Structure formats: C-alpha cells, structure tokens
Amino acid sequence: MLTHPAPLTRKLTRDLWRIRGQALAIAAVIAVGVMLLVMMTGLTASLSETRRAYYDRYRLAEVFAPVTRAPDRLAADLRALPGVSRVETRVTGRALIDLPGQTLPVQARALSLPDFHSPALNAIYLTDGRLFDGSRADEVVVLKSFAKARGLHPGDRLTVTMNGFRRVLRVVGFAQSPEFLYATAPGELVPDDARFAVLWMSRTALSAAYDMEGAFSEALISLSRGTDPQAVIAGADRLLDRFGATGAYALKDLESNRFITEEIDGLKRSAASVPPVILAVAAFLMYMVISRMIQAEREQIGLMKAFGYRNREVGSHYFRMILTIALGGALMGSLFGILLGRSMIDVYLIYYKFPFLVFRLEPSSFLIGFGASLLAASAGGLVVLRRVFALTPAVAMRAPAPPDYSRSGRVAARLSRLLDQPSRMVLRRITRQPLRIGGAVLGVASGLSLSVAMIAIIASFDAMQETTFSVIDRSDLNVSFTRAIAARSAFDLARIPGVIEVEPVRIVPAILKHGRDRYNGAIYGLVATPRLNRAVDAQGQPIPIRDGGVVLSTGLARTLKIGAGDHLQVEVREGRRPSLSLPVVAVADSLLGSPAYMALDGLNRALKEPLRVSGAYLRVDAARTAEIYRALKAMPMVAGVSVKSQSVAALERMMDEGAGAMRYVMALIAGVVTFGVIYNAARIAQAERARDLASLRVLGFSRNEVAFVLLGELVAVMLLALPLGALMGYGLTFVIAAAFSTDIYQIRPVVSPASYGWAMSVVIAAALISGLLVKRDIDRADVLSALKTRE
Structure with a gap:
C-alpha cells in the first residue's frame, strides 16, 4: 500500500495554500458542473418517482376513451377486451363559472365520481373539507389550485352553467388529481389557476345535468401488465364508434402527462449535455495549473528523486493535489446541488399540482458527479504527470534548455520598433509562446461561448413569447363555440359594439x-x-x-x-x-x-x-371590453372566451417564476465558469513570469509598468478570445436551444448583437476583477524572494 511521507504531506499543504486562488477557481468550476448534475438528476428522479407513486396510488387510467353518449352496458364489453384490467365510466362536460365582480365566466370541466364509494380509477386527493354527499345534487368538490387563486372556502357557493342551464352549487371540499398535474383551459398552453377550474360531482347529479342517465361520456381503462395500449385503443374505438367515440388515447397522450413528461425529458437532456461541458473546462484548467507547477518545480522534483523518493511517490504527491481540488469541488457542488434542487422543487410545485414533491437525492448522481469530477481533473493532470516520471534527478536539477526563438517573432520584431519596452515584452510573449497563449485564448473563448449561449437562450424565450402573442396571435380575444356552427352566426360577433x-x-x-x-x-x-x-x-x-x-x-x-x-x-x-x-x-x-x-x-x-x-x-376596442364581455356572456353558443392579455401575463409568470426560471440559473452559472477560466489564466501568467516581473522592478520599472507587462498579455488574450468565443457561442446556442425545445414548443435561437454585448460585458467584468486581484499581488510581491527562484 502506498504511503505518503510527512514531508510530502507538508509540501502538499503548502502548495495548496500557495495556489489557493487558482485551486478555488478550479474547484468552483467543478462545483458548478457537479451542482447541475446533482440538481437535474435529483429533480428528474423526484418528478418521475412522485409522478409514478401519485399515478399508482390514485389509480390513474392508462387509456381514456371519450364518447358522445354510450349506454352503461358497454362497460362490460370494454372489460372483456383482451388486456383490460379495470374499467370505470363517468360523465364529463364543459361548464362556465360566474364569479362576483367578474364580467367573463371562468371555463371549467365537470367530472363525475361514484355517489357513495371510491372510484376504481382516477381517484382524487381530498385536501380540504369533505367529499360530496351522493344524495345531494348541489354539492361539489373544486380543484384546489383554482379555489386558492380565487379565495374560495368550503361552504361558498358557485353559480355554474352546465349544458345551457344555470345552477347554484355549494363547495364542500378542495381536491387535487393526478389527471390535472398541469391544468390549462381548453386551447391554451400556459396554466393560469384563476382561469380554469375542475368540478367533481356525484354521478347521479352530473348525469341529470348533462342528460346522461343510464349512459356515460368517457370510459377509463387500466391494463394488465405487458398489454399493448394500442390494441386496447383499437378495441375501444371499435366498440364505441357508433356512439360518437372521439378517439381513445393512451396515458402518454394525456395533455397533463405530456407536459410533465416533456419537463422530465428536458431535464435529462440538460443533465447529459451541460455538466460534461463544464467539467471539460475544469479539466483544461487543471492541466494548465499542474503543467505550470511541474515546470516551475523541476529542481524540487529532482531533489526529491535524489533523496530516494520513487516516481510513484512523487507522482502521487501531485496527483493528491489534483484529487484534493476535485474532491473539494465535487463536495461543494453536491451540497449546492441539494440546496438548489430543493429550492427548484418549490418552483415546480407552482405549475405542477402534486400534493407534495420532495427533492429526492439520487445516489447515482453523487457517484457520477464525484466520478466525473475526478475523471475530468485526472484527465487534465495525468497528461502532465508523465513529465514527472520522465525526469531523472540529474536532468531535473539542471536548468532547462532555453527555448529557441531564432525563427519566431519576425513580424513582432518589425512591430517592436513602434512600441515602448513594456509593450515589446507583451508582444514577444505572445509570439514566442503561441501554444500557451492559444490555450489561454481557448479557455477564455469557452467561457465566453457559454455566456453567449445562455444569454441568447434568455433572449430566445423572450422572442418566442413576442412571436406567439404579436406575430402568430394578433387578436385580443379568442371565442370558442359549444359546437361547429354556421359561419354567419360567427359573424354576428362583429355586430357587438366595440x-x-x-x-x-x-x-x-x-x-x-x-x-x-x-x-x-x-x-x-x-x-x-x-x-x-x-x-x-x-x-x-x-x-x-x-x-x-x-x-x-x-x-x-x-x-x-x-x-x-x-x-x-x-x-x-x-x-x-x-x-x-x-x-x-x-x-x-x-x-x-x-x-x-x-x-x-x-x-x-x-x-x-x-x-x-x-x-x-x-x-x-380596449375601452369597451366590459360591454363586449357582457354580450359574449349572454350568448348561449359561446363555450368560452380567452383573453390574450391574461395569457401573456400567465406565460410571463411561468417564464420568470416557474420552470422557465432555470435559464436564469444557467446564465449565472455561465458567469461563474467564465470568471473561473479568466482568473486562472491571469494567475498562471503571473506565476510563470514572477521572476521576470521582479527583475523589472529591480531595473527601475514602476509598479504600473510591471503590471502592464502582465495585464497587457491578459488583454491580448481577451482580444483574441472574443471573436473565437462569439463564433463558438453561436454554435452552442443552437445545441442548447435544441435541448430546451420540446414537442409542445420549439425554441428558435436568437443570437443578437445584444447577446454578444452582454456576454462580452461578463467576460470584461471578469477580466477586470481578475486583473485587479493579480495587480494587488504584484504590488505586494517580495522582489528578493522572486529573484532567488530558479527558472
């Protein structure tokens, strides 16, 4: 078993303290990647497991078969279909709720439950009050989210229009249902709790309201294990066809389930694409830091080998440094991932109506997070550690051969005649070490590309909203009718004043x-x-x-x-x-x-x-909307009215407070990664040139001139990285937009000059902060100690 002598342990502690700024920056980048992985996989597991348990506990049907009017006797025929486990029939219908002080009625869906027992399928979760009394036709249970949005309480009364007749119902309880995890009004994509309700009533009462005595308007079907839903759907359509079947469909096509499925799939895609990119950046940073350290500590490596330390002990010393940084970052990422995941749970509960949703810690995400961070850091460090094994004591303790610059810098030599001494030093550094400068440019460009992509995605969401409600839908109101009617009746709407x-x-x-x-x-x-x-x-x-x-x-x-x-x-x-x-x-x-x-x-x-x-x-005419609403409310052919301004407000809430808020989290993370990359580039340049900078101070250069030599290099890196990062960001925007898009809506990438401007502002701000921190250390540097250090 490999042991680590006390001197190497003490050296490890000193080295980590000496590069603490760079180590923390790399750990922060690793932490961001692990945090996203833990958060997204945790949210995926939480939503998936809670949905599965909720569906199972309240027996959500696997096939829905709506029909115009079918006799109750057909339930037995449906149960006889191969693969059918249980069948529950019910009465459903559209309704309108008149609320005090509201000109327009609220759209609602009425559903029946058995009079005196729990349903075999699609049971409800009673949150407040009690269930209706099957012997009373005026009692109703209301969807909790609507009741909360409208300030209702058990005992309140609602005026409801069903099948063209108005009736007064007494609210006896509030409930939630797995069938309405994502509850939207007919024809709308965005939920608004105040504008859509679900009403549950006894089968007898609802059958009387919709003239369905001895009949049903929807069959709910559960399947035996291993049954193909399409075979049952075909059988149900065949049985119900002559009774006005509107087409049976599987649970996967239930609107509420489709939305939650798309959300889960989006989280899975994001977890599989974004964290690996961030961890790859961390691997690159680790490579740069460890490479510089080994180059600077050649003599110390030679001394350790001369004193009898074996290759594996010396290599293990640097590898422990890599592991310490990676494990620290993974630990921070795991903790922040748990905190952020728990906070996002509250956001998801706003729009997905689970009775509860607990952030579930997925053990595999921790294993993957720690493993991926260690692998990424090791990949960056092990490439460099090969140099440790290749060095013999004699070679390591001898100063490295100076690089040959005889064939480089010819263009720079001509330009240098026009520059002062500090500027010529910056130019020589760039032209004589193109690979190092290229690595720094690539790192900064990667951070910039991530910022460009995330800022562009924010703009893309805004553009989608603008396109939806300004380009596609230019109306003010959307009126739906109870059935297809003569076109001339629709044009009667034009006679309404306003x-x-x-x-x-x-x-x-x-x-x-x-x-x-x-x-x-x-x-x-x-x-x-x-x-x-x-x-x-x-x-x-x-x-x-x-x-x-x-x-x-x-x-x-x-x-x-x-x-x-x-x-x-x-x-x-x-x-x-x-x-x-x-x-x-x-x-x-x-x-x-x-x-x-x-x-x-x-x-x-x-x-x-x-x-x-x-x-x-x-x-x-916006000035006459109240009059128009009253006229529409009085028309029996009108089944519902959607007001665009209310839809816009609901979408804005979802984008800013609901699941759409994830894009702001991603933008913040992009800023953290960008800062980590730039800060490390500045610190590495400072460490590599510490002796040169000290020499300049001895030769009489001022602190500002010395800082210019170093920070001028950083500025040059920034100028080279900006166009490359902009190009990389353009391509990355399309990749991330595809990950955010679903079958329900598509994100059109919008990479505007403003996106580039904001992203470059983030990069410049990170560079300024990094430059100030580095300049502070340059001003405080011990000149004599730096001069004593061998190259």
Missing part, C-alpha cells in the same frame, strides 16, 4: 394516421389570408395555407413519418365522423405544438359541411 374585426376558425379533433403511426390531434382550418391568428414557421414567416391539402408541422411529420406528396389518413372525431384521405402539400417548421393546417373552405368541403366554424378570433 368589436373591430372577426376572423373565424374551425378546429376539428381527429386521429391522424400514416401507416402504423398515429397521432391524436386536430386539423386547424384557417381563412385564406389569416390576419388575427396566423400559421408561421420557425423564422416567423407566414406558412402558405394551400387549398385542397394539409400542411403539417415538422414535428408532426416526423412523428407520422410522412412527407410532402404523401396522403394522410384522417379519422374525424366529431359530427358524422368521416374518414378522409388528404394529400400533404407541405411540411413547415412551427413554433408551437404539432399542428396540421388546412384552408377553412377546403376543410369544410372535405367534411361536406360548408360554411361551418368552431370559434373566432376578435380584435376589439
């Missing part, structure tokens, strides 16, 4: 198929030249809506493995529910979701339902 413009739209729910691939989605029928709700590509340019065919988003085309010229099979899930074969006329990038577009007239012709619309976008 409505400036009306643009109809038809959204048809459908199952899109190509070969064996399928997607539960919808076809969006737009007017020939949309103005208020436009389809745009990733560059913000309008997507031409061609008549006679469908335009697919790139993501949807990739899911269905289909291209322009192919035919898309469309099973419409409303009205007569025809099956259509539509040509794909184009595939275009999209910023939001996975849409399929058609010309409104062409869609209606294909459905053989001319002049029908299912909603409209309105541009209104």
